Amino acid sequence: MDLKQINQQITKENACFVDLLVRADVYRSRDEWEMAQELLMDAIKSLNALRVLEKRKQLYTMPRYLQEIGVTAEVVKRYANQS
Numbered sequence: 001m002d003l004k005q006i007n008q009q010i011t012k013e014n015a016c017f018v019d020l021l022v023r024a025d026v027y028r029s030r031d032e033w034e035m036a037q038e039l040l041m042d043a044i045k046s047l048n049a050l051r052v053l054e055k056r057k058q059l060y061t062m063p064r065y066l067q068e069i070g071v072t073a074e075v076v077k078r079y080a081n082q083s
Helices: 003-029 033-068
Strands: none
Touching: 003 033
């Protein structure tokens, strides 16, 4: 998944999250607590998905940011020094 796809998915997931909250509030105002609770549990899942997507986005944006501020880095194999 590239950065453009991640941003699109974040937009979709955010819209879904907001929609779930609005719908849960409607059910709450009707005193339909069980349906409101189900929608809020789905909203929590959506929020967790947003967190994961934001972390993925950081993996793409962090190297560019570091390069812009002049930090140089190189990839080092984890077990390169072991015999």
